[in-house]
Amino acid sequence: MPKEPEANLIQRWQRGERAAFEELVRAWEGPLGRFLQRMVGSTETAQDLLQELFLRVYLNAGKFRDQGEFKPWLYRIALNLARDHARKQARQMATRIDFAAEVASKSPSSDDELSLLEESEQVRQALSELPEQLREVVVLRHYEDLSFEAMARLLEVPATTLKSRFQVAMKRLEQQLVEMRIRDGS
Amino acid sequence: MEADEYPQVQEQLDKLVLPALRPVDIGALYQQALATPTPRPWRPRRVCLAVSAVSACLLLGVMIGRCDIALSQDGFSLTWRKPVPPQDPLEARLAQLEQQFAERSSEEKLEELKGLLLTLAGDVNQRDHEQKQALARLTDAVNAFEVATKVQFRETEQTQKTLYNALFSNRNLKGVNP
Numbered sequence: 001m002p003k004e005p006e007a008n009l010i011q012r013w014q015r016g017e018r019a020a021f022e023e024l025v026r027a028w029e030g031p032l033g034r035f036l037q038r039m040v041g042s043t044e045t046a047q048d049l050l051q052e053l054f055l056r057v058y059l060n061a062g063k064f065r066d067q068g069e070f071k072p073w074l075y076r077i078a079l080n081l082a083r084d085h086a087r088k089q090a091r092q093m094a095t096r097i098d099f100a101a102e103v104a105s106k107s108p109s110s111d112d113e114l115s116l117l118e119e120s121e122q123v124r125q126a127l128s129e130l131p132e133q134l135r136e137v138v139v140l141r142h143y144e145d146l147s148f149e150a151m152a153r154l155l156e157v158p159a160t161t162l163k164s165r166f167q168v169a170m171k172r173l174e175q176q177l178v179e180m181r182i183r184d185g186s
Numbered sequence: 187m188e189a190d191e192y193p194q195v196q197e198q199l200d201k202l203v204l205p206a207l208r209p210v211d212i213g214a215l216y217q218q219a220l221a222t223p224t225p226r227p228w229r230p231r232r233v234c235l236a237v238s239a240v241s242a243c244l245l246l247g248v249m250i251g252r253c254d255i256a257l258s259q260d261g262f263s264l265t266w267r268k269p270v271p272p273q274d275p276l277e278a279r280l281a282q283l284e285q286q287f288a289e290r291s292s293e294e295k296l297e298e299l300k301g302l303l304l305t306l307a308g309d310v311n312q313r314d315h316e317q318k319q320a321l322a323r324l325t326d327a328v329n330a331f332e333v334a335t336k337v338q339f340r341e342t343e344q345t346q347k348t349l350y351n352a353l354f355s356n357r358n359l360k361g362v363n364p
Contacts, residue, residue: 018216037204043205043207054215116201170192
């Protein structure tokens, strides 16, 4: 059976059809969950934020306009949630959960797998050490594959500024990853 | 693409392993949505109530300002103070001077009265002098007028005499019938 176009699903959801809303949730929970995981650096927090995100979407059904694009709207909500969380975390100094430790606890570990997990943890750490503005650009550009123009609309920042931020972020990541490799002796 | 400048970093970024998330609990989401209080729409009644409350507070403030509350042996009394009428600026100044005068000591008052008397005396002298001068000027004018009148009278008399002589000195002339 062919997949129903998203526009139809949105119309049905806005008319109050729960089935349509559930389909939209299932379609977007994966990408948005991963986006939140990369932004906040914690699976548990990302899980909570994802639930909060779809609650906001559900409550704001009337605010989404037909002519607006659904994906940027969802990402804007996700971004706001991640930013709010970062602000709260800065105040509370909450501890983060390592992805590597989580993954390792759920899967059998061979030497290769452990090595991959170590590398993953290095990337997670390097990403989490980036300032929020730079992390946003890297996640949206590299992982979500958004163009700088689309990012400019989403973040309401000029595309040229975002390009410079991306350059700076990549340079910093490169330095951090090199330092980590030297430190870990790999 | 700008990211091509950092292929190694990109490669590293791709190594980020993410644990799978649980699917969104839609049932819990509906429960949360029900528990979330919906923002109340704007109600004119609330605004009217707020405006009424503010007006009542203002009125109460004004009333308290105008009431005199007294507690005596006879009991508690509450009186409505009449509004103070706006004062004429001259009267206000006079009242102020009177008050200032009342506040001074007897010595100061005496000194001030002396000063006032001297001022009044000086003023009377000044006026007297001016009146005397005016009278003198008037007398001079009357005298001058009298002199002028006398001169005029003499001139008229002289003219009359001359005319008379001119007419009657030729009475004996023949053929003339006056």
